[in-house]
Amino acid sequence: MNALLSKAARKASVKREKYKNPVLYYENNLVFTRGKKDLLNITGKECWAVYKWPGFNYDFLADKDKIERLIKNSRGFQQAYSDVHILQVPLKNKISDSINYCKSIASGELKSIALQYLDNVQDILSGSDTNENDNDTYIMFKIKTARTIKDYKDFLNSLLKEPYRAVNELLDIDIAEIYKNEFDAYKRLEQGLKKIVKKYINIKEVNELDIERIIRSPFWRGLQAPKFRSEEPYFDTSERKFKKAQPWKPSCTKSVINGKVVYRPLKKDILTLCEGQVTNHMKYIEIKHFDRGIEKTSYQQFIVVSGIPDIEFPTGREWIYKLKDLPFPTWTSIRFSKRSYEEVAEDINTSRKDLDDYISHAEEAPHEVKIGEQYLEQDRDIDQAKYEVEKQKKPFLYTTIVIGVASDSLDECLERAKMVQDFFDEMDIESQVPTGDQWKLFNETLLGSKQYAMDYVHRFPPETLAGSMIGASNIIGDLLGLFLGTTGILGKAVKFDPFRASQVNESPAIS
Numbered sequence: 045m046n047a048l049l050s051k052a053a054r055k056a057s058v059k060r061e062k063y064k065n066p067v068l069y070y071e072n073n074l075v076f077t078r079g080k081k082d083l084l085n086i087t088g089k090e091c092w093a094v095y096k097w098p099g100f101n102y103d104f105l106a107d108k109d110k111i112e113r114l115i116k117n118s119r120g121f122q123q124a125y126s127d128v129h130i131l132q133v134p135l136k137n138k139i140s141d142s143i144n145y146c147k148s149i150a151s152g153e154l155k156s157i158a159l160q161y162l163d164n165v166q167d168i169l170s171g172s173d174t175n176e177n178d179n180d181t182y183i184m185f186k187i188k189t190a191r192t193i194k195d196y197k198d199f200l201n202s203l204l205k206e207p208y209r210a211v212n213e214l215l216d217i218d219i220a221e222i223y224k225n226e227f228d229a230y231k232r233l234e235q236g237l238k239k240i241v242k243k244y245i246n247i248k249e250v251n252e253l254d255i256e257r258i259i260r261s262p263f264w265r266g267l268q269a270p271k272f273r274s275e276e277p278y279f280d281t282s283e284r285k286f287k288k289a290q291p292w293k294p295s296c297t298k299s300v301i302n303g304k305v306v307y308r309p310l311k312k313d314i315l316t317l318c319e320g321q322v323t324n325h326m327k328y329i330e331i332k333h334f335d336r337g338i339e340k341t342s343y344q345q346f347i348v349v350s351g352i353p354d355i356e357f358p359t360g361r362e363w364i365y366k367l368k369d370l371p372f373p374t375w376t377s378i379r380f381s382k383r384s385y386e387e388v389a390e391d392i393n394t395s396r397k398d399l400d401d402y403i404s405h406a407e408e409a410p411h412e413v414k415i416g417e418q419y420l421e422q423d424r425d426i427d428q429a430k431y432e433v434e435k436q437k438k439p440f441l442y443t444t445i446v447i448g449v450a451s452d453s454l455d456e457c458l459e460r461a462k463m464v465q466d467f468f469d470e471m472d473i474e475s476q477v478p479t480g481d482q483w484k485l486f487n488e489t490l491l492g493s494k495q496y497a498m499d500y501v502h503r504f505p506p507e508t509l510a511g512s513m514i515g516a517s518n519i520i521g522d523l524l525g526l527f528l529g530t531t532g533i534l535g536k537a538v539k540f541d542p543f544r545a546s547q548v549n550e551s552p553a554i555s
Contacts, residue, residue, distance in 0.1 A: 064078075065314055065318050066078050066491070066492035066494075067259060067314050067492045068089065068222075068309060068311060069314070070255050070293060070294070071227070071252070072251065072252070073093055073094045073234070073250045073255075074091055074230055074234060075091070075255060075492055076089055077091075077491075077492030077493075078090070078492070089222070091186070091230045092186050092491070093187055093234040093237060093238070094182060094491070095183050095249060096247070096248050096249075096250050097130075097245060097246070097247055097515045098181075099181065099517025100113065100515060100517060101517060101518075101519075101520075102365065102517065103518050110357075111357070111358070114507060114510050114513075115507075115510075117244070117510035117514070118509070119244045121380070121382070121441060122382065122506050123237075123240050123244070124185055124241075124380075125188065125382070126185065126188045126381065127185075127186040127495075128184065128382075129183075129186075129377070129378070130182070130183050131184070131375075131377055131489070132180070132182075132364075132375065132376035132514070133179065133180045133182065133257070133261060133375065134178070134179055134373030134374065134375065135178050135179065139166075139169055139527060140166065142525055142539050143162050143166050145524040146158075146525065146526060149543070165527055178368075178519060179368065179517075181515045183247060183515075185241075187230055187233050187234060222307045223304055224304065224307065227307070245515070251289065251291050252292060253272070253274040253291040253292075255491070259317045259491055260318070262486070262489060262490060263319055263333075263342070264319075264331075264342060265342050265344050265375060265450035266343065266450030266457065267333070267340050267450075270335060274289065274290060274291045275290040275291075294310060294311075295310040296308055320342070321333075322483075324482065325482070326479050326480055326482070327345065327458075327479055328344060328457065328458070328482055329344050329482050342452065343453065343456075344449070344450040344482075344486065345448070345450075345457055345461040346447070346482055346485035347448075347449075347464050347476065347477050348444070348445065348475065348476055348478060348485065349446075349447070349474070350475060350500050352473055352504075352508070353472050362512055362513035362516065363468070363512050364376060364514050365512065365513035365516040366471075367447070367464075367467070368518060370464070372451075372460050373449075373450075374448065374464065375450070375489060376447055376448075376514075377445075377447075378444070378446075378509070379443065379488065380442060380443040380444075381441070383439060438506070440503050440505055440506075441506055443502045443503075443504050443509060444495055444497040444500055444501055445500075445502070446497060447464055447475075448489055449461050484497070520536075521540050522539050522540060522541040523539070524539060525539035525542075526542075
């Protein structure tokens with residue numbers, strides 16, 4: 045009987061999940077996604093602008109320069125007038141890749157000596173850990189269009205002139221239909237947004253290659269991902285020059301209706317990027333792949349940050365940046381929306397009223413009701429929050445923070461999650477692994493998805509989030525090049541490519 049009960053319990057804790065991809069179409073750095081239909085968004089489509097945030101060196105800055113970086117980041121966050129999603133995606137660099145790159149560009153009379161030197165370097169380093177974890181940081185802004193009476197007139201006109209489109213959009217049959225004038229309008233808004241944010245944060249537009257990586261890689265966390273559809277830039281040894289990237293993007297048909305150009309993306313094309321058989325367990329998720337007849341399994345667990353104390357800056361406790369000191373890769377997802385001072389004050393007043401009502405009812409109860417310590421603590425927190433808001437009179441960021449770990453071994457995945465929690469404990473940062481919410485947290489880390497960790501929303505002044513030093517880097521040198529030595533507590537390799545500096549218009553100094 046006990047065996048039957050335990051078997052039933054195991055079945056109850058395991059659920060196969062059907063994935064609904066939020067992305068409808070993407071082109072250049074614009075991504076169209078499924079959103080919520082309402083009077084302000086009749087079609088339900090949303091548009092995100094995606095940028096790469098190149099890492100800025102941090103370890104070697106003086107304190108005044110670190111504070112300047114803090115101010116710039118916080119001001120950059122305040123430019124957002126809608127939702128923002130920041131992703132840190134780990135990249136694995138192998139020293140063997142650098143050595144092979146150097147071999148590919150060797151030429152001239154000393155080529156044979158250079159190749160022998162590189163072979164010796166490879167032999168010396170063969171016994172060391174040659175996998176190195178670095179991160180790409182992406183920042184995505186949801187673009188909102190202004191809604192006016194004209195918008196509703198246009199919708200009514202489309203209902204009369206193009207009834208099939210209005211009906212399809214209202215019934216969610218063909219939501220991916222995109223008019224070229226819509227795309228052009230979003231692109232103009234994106235250009236204006238980039239111009240403002242770039243004053244504070246050095247963002248660069250991504251292309252379809254990066255977007256494919258962002259969409260596809262979550263399903264392969266902890267595994268060697270298959271070859272991407274897009275072709276990355278590479279060095280052609282025969283022509284002795286770099287070849288440009290050849291990005292892949294989803295297919296779409298183009299037609300003209302009533303003089304307007306319309307794109308109809310093939311939605312199944314996007315779905316082919318989201319591979320795997322997903323099983324949702326109570327404490328982790330499992331994604332099985334069959335790659336060339338071989339079964340591979342990705343085990344993933346997600347940790348949410350549930351409490352952050354006041355941390356002085358700079359003190360070496362930059363809690364997102366310091367995740368890079370862990371000896372394994374982590375995936376970081378940070379979502380926030382900006383609220384004005386007045387909106388924050390109204391939220392706090394509502395919380396105060398709700399808590400006061402509860403305490404009042406408890407005191408008036410016919411039998412004695414003991415008010416728990418947690419309610420007294422909430423009372424103190426509300427007073428503190430009200431004081432902070434009234435003192436600073438600035439926007440606040442309503443933020444959720446999810447950290448993901450993964451491995452092809454379940455035990456290793458769970459051990460890594462424990463190490464992340466231990467890492468946060470040392471900084472007095474509270475974290476949890478929510479049981480039963482792992483599938484939701486997985487979805488929160490996806491491009492274009494909504495915010496699911498609503499029980500763990502933090503109300504931050506921009507400086508608190510900026511002080512985590514998202515986007516900071518401890519990389520010295522180039523990603524590919526000649527091996528010079530190691531640095532940092534993890535002994536990260538330092539490489540130098542004498543040709544790259546001129547290509548990116550920087551100084552080739554290695555001092």
